[in-house]
Amino acid sequence: MTLRDRLGDTSHIRGPIEDNRSLKDLVWFRVGGPAEILFQPADEADLQAFLKILPQDVPVTVIGLGSNLLIRDGGISGVVIRLSVRGFGGTEALSPTRIGAGAAIPDKFLAAKALELGLSGFAFYHGIPGGLGGALTMNAGAHGSETAERVVEVRGVTRDGEVMTLPVGELGYSYRHSAPPPGFIFTSAVLEGIPADKESISEAMKAVTEHREASQPIKARTGGSTFKNPPGHSAWKLIDAAGCRGFRIGDAQVSEMHCNFLINTGEATAHDVELLGETVRARVYETSGIRLDWEIKRLGAFVPGAEVEPFLGK
The missing domain is CATH 3.90.78.10 (UDP-N-acetylenolpyruvoylglucosamine reductase, C-terminal domain)
Known part of the structure; x- marks a missing residue:
């Protein structure tokens, strides 16, 4: 019996489910083997529904924009879940200092949203070529700043398909590391900035860009x-x-x-x-x-x- 057969009825799942899907074009290195199954959920509810029908013994691997990944040539067994910008890339102002953002939003777009809202503390994201989900997972940082400093709380889906909200203090953040519950998939986060004039924020983002272009x-x-x-x-x-x-x-x-x-x-x-x-x-x-x-x-x-x-x- 194939893994697809074991999923049973998937007619209620809205996102695409692909068998033996090459992952090369989804990672920046442009190398690596296929996923046994690649699932790209339409939104958080779709992700929940899929995880609830997925047998517990099937391994799950989550990828984002693929900027900091090396996928080996033998590929990935089980299910690879990729959160799309369309389904998980939204942002919204929650208060004068807080931003709600989906896990698939590119880091540079998050920095741009903070500029729009006049919030400092996000300029370092302008030079990180990944998505927020990856930043939350690895506590991404640059130029003396890191993700843990901006996070208030995160929202995600467990391996059982249940939604959880966790405060930053429960994420076990350290240098390039986090420790959420096993199987937890980040879907969004609330982040907090510091009100500042847009000109100074723009200058900080410009400095990040110039440094990156000159040295990387x-x-x-x-x-x-x-x-x-x-x-x-x-x-x-x-x-x-x-x-x-x-x-x-x-x-x-x-x-x-x-x-x-x-x-x-x-x-x-x-x-x-x-x-x-x-x-x-x-x-x-x-x-x-x-x-x-x-x-x-x-x-x-x-x-x-x-x-x-x-x-x-x-």
Whole structure:
């Protein structure tokens, strides 16, 4: 029996359900295998309805805009859920200082909404090429600010298909990390800013854009910052000191512009990208004694016989 057969009657589900759907075109690296099933819910109620009929033993993987993901070549078993901007990308002013935003809204659009409302504290989102759901999940940040500072509460759907609202204090936020209940899928959030004049907010956003354009390979197929900054260190400096600037495996390359970015220069596979990343980690460890941790989220299975060992087995 196929997974689709196990879902039973799906006539009441409004979002598309696709079998063996390639995920390459949904992630910025443009690499990786297929999803056994890809479901894109029409809205929160549709997501609830789907999860209520999904057998509990079926694994669920949630993806957003795919800007900070590496999907392995063997693909992802079970169900991949992708929240669309159309169904989960709305924003609204809730008070003079608070914004309600859907989990699929691109971070730069959230920054633009804050500018429209005259709220500071969101300019750093203008330079993050992802969506709010990913930012909530990994406590995304830049330029000395991070998501946890802006969140008041989040709303989401549990693996059982029930809606929950959680205050920021129950999300276990730390550097590039959150700890919501297992299986919790972020659907929206309430965020709070600080009233400020629009000119100063606009200038802050402009500074973010200029910094990003000058220092990051924004036009390349990449997954953004690859490794977390170890305490007291910059990942890119450690990578540069290890002699990895411009290093490549196949069409996967360490960016010449910013060493903490891996890029797909042509026809790289997910295996090429991950092998390059683990080679970089091994070389940094050999030269500095520091173990870099991945910031990019790696999902799915290796193709049998083409596994990549962490730190190349060291």
